[in-house]
Amino acid sequence: MVIRILLADDQALVRGALAALLQLEGDIDVVAQVGRGDEVVAAARAAEADVCLLDIEMPGADGIEVAERLRDELPAVRSLIVTTFGRPGYVRRALEAGASGFVVKDTPAGELADAVRAVHAGQRVVDPSLAADSLIGGSNPLSEREREILRVALAGEPVAEIARRVHLSQGTVRNYLSDAIAKTGAANRVGAARTAEAKGWL
Structure with missing residues (x-):
């Protein structure tokens, strides 16, 4: 066959x-x-x-x-x-x-x-x-929303621009970024995005 x-x-x-x-x-x-x-x-x-x-x-x-x-x-x-x-x-x-x-x-x-x-x-x-x-x-620790936000953060965009692109308030975006930074063990949002990308989580 x-x-x-x-x-x-x-x-x-x-x-x-x-x-x-x-x-x-x-x-x-x-x-x-x-x-x-x-x-x-x-x-x-x-x-x-x-x-x-x-x-x-x-x-x-x-x-x-x-x-x-x-x-x-x-x-x-x-x-x-x-x-x-x-x-x-x-x-x-x-x-x-x-x-x-x-x-x-x-x-x-x-x-x-x-x-x-x-x-x-x-x-x-x-x-x-x-x-x-x-x-x-291990499994991907990031939520779907955290992944979406980190994909935008990967380009180094400021929080205001990330918030505009994902249709959330800046405060909400900061909360998601804070959680993602903690989960990836990174120092900042760009570091979290790069770590997540390197691990195939995005």
Whole structure:
């Protein structure tokens, strides 16, 4: 049986390289390629894909959001995150969103093909070192609102601008930032945002 694959990555060169490698496998066929996250569900439906390989950072929607949409809208389609960003927090978030696996882009071609086969068979596949780091790092301590505020704070915006962009009062934003700073152990809001980003919590 041939496994029908969709590749989603905003870098055409990466998509092409992955497609070329996977096409060498006799039981894998790359049936669709997209460069935006918000194109995946429709393309997967149209191409009747079995497994979607998703990058994390893409325009339109990130790979974790896409995994969640696939789970909700096309539950028979499996998703495998294939990314440069091997952050432990991403692993946990991806699996919670419905992804069946998480590997990094420098995974050898043979291992990537095996990961596709395993995910297609209903198994979970996680890069072993990332799995260990994810367990050691624990779950994401930040609330959804704290993550939203820290994403704006990452650019070094003043509290007034953060408040305007997230539609909250400055006092409320300060309270959220104070909690986020405490949870990340950072010295200030930019430090908290950078720590959270590095851990894959945003």
